[in-house]
Amino acid sequence: MPNRKKSQKRKIRVRVNSPVRVVVFFLAPALLIYIGFVIYPVLTVFRLCFFRWHGVTRGTEEFIGFENFVKLAHDPVFWRSLTNNIILLVFVIVISVSVALFFAFHLARKIRGSRFYRATWLFPNMLGDVIVATIWLFIYHPTIGMLNYFLKLIGIDIGATPWLGQSSTALYAVSMPMIWKFTGLYIILFLAAIQEIPQSYLDAARIDGASTWQEFSHVVLPLIRPTIAVAVVFLMWNSFSVIFTYVKLLTEGGPHRSTEVLPTYIYQVGFEYHEFGYGAAISVTAFILIFALAAVVLRMLMARVVRGEKGF
């Protein structure tokens, strides 16, 4: 049976290396675009940070070593942006993660209307940042805004407060739309993780007389910690694009740089001051600051993606 033999040969071929042309055909298109438009710019930014360049004519780049970084260390606007960036991130993460944990924990205990709540709460996450920013710009409007109207309604009449226009409140005002947008996604993610917890664990805790709070802090929280870590880190990396959009549209970094953050400052340094080398140095600093954290999480993620492919 020659036919049979041929098939067996084929079967063996599955276990050895796949033909090169097949690998190239399936992998190369994505890999090449990815290397060209993601990896290459990363390398460029690490090279550009050692040059002084206005970014127009090629060949006028001037190598200046670490001068950009020296300048950076003495640039109060850079430090202001960095601090604002960190405050904004920590504020958004702490508030949205705690609120999400509260709702996810209670939704998991099967309260009535859970499906409606999930659908409603996730919805803002589907809206674009520009739309969300616009809506919140009007919520904060000093005279016709919902926030001041609502405060007046419940008896807190503080007049036409310009939430985005005063340094004391602007940064927190910018963070609210992000919290509004992200909390729903966190609720859904945490809920999925909590529902994975075997019922027997929770039953055991209840038999031992654990209170609801103990059940949450001693059983649920430790078991979903990895999910929280992954979700938080994802938000942090996404956050640069997100933060850029809200700051750009809501405050333009003002008043008096009180909402300036790293990506908006990079944009300004590059496209308004035409100091591309200096802008690259700010990018590189941001990259390095988040790199250590990335290494840890990346290993966790790789472990997850690679796992379960034994046998081929």
Place this chain on the structure above:
Amino acid sequence: MFLQRFKDSAFFVILQIVCLAYSLFVLIPVLWSFMSSFRSSIEFFTNPFGLPSVWKYQNFIYAWKQGNVGVYFRNSVFITTVCVTIIILLSAMASFAVSRLKFRGRITALFLFISGLFVPAALLILPLFLMLQDLHILGTYAGLIPVYVAYSFPFTVFVLVPFFNVIPQDLEEAAFLDGASYHQIFWKVMIPLAKPGLIVATIFNIFGIWNEFVLGYVLISKKSLKTLPLGLADILMKQHYTADYGKLFAAIVIALAPVAIIYIIFQRKLTGRLLEGAIKE
């Protein structure tokens, strides 16, 4: 016993009130935007919160034509369709390669893609701008499309690879025994079985591209090429001078309508178990 029961039910009533309050916090701004899109400019100041006294649907016509939203909308549909098609096709092929083919450097390739999850595009606006300028594709779709596609690979591959991983080896071997080629295996065995993952990845990419702002803001400057988020940002910045709020919100509603429709159709898939596969330790 009775006291305990009373306490329990009181707790659940409070919980429901809290959940409803949070739902209102989420819904009221959206509903208010919807009503505002029918409000006249004067009513924004005289009656900003009630129902509009006259439902001024002309806002939509004005936004669509004079406000250029029609052009932005068509551009967004075009860019989203083209980008998502390329993203899903190439990501599925690459995920198949790193998941099912055997070759040296397989893990390296996977690592390269996944590590892209930690490359914030907003930190790369300067080199991207310079690179497209060098290639003479700055401010064109020939520049924007590959950039959108490239930055969508990490997440899409990350979502798809686990779906390819769990497809049983036997099916692949059986297909081989029947004399199927790699291409046939990819299209006839892998794609149908990875469909749930492909659907989730498609939806998330549609939302992602439809809403993308930062890269477009840096790379596109011509009004006729702007997508909805870029156009909306334009209209918004102009509002500081004209205060034509009704038209602004008509534009907002036009931009969020497709997203809302897709969300309502696939809402169960997104809030249910499928998302789990995407982000879970």
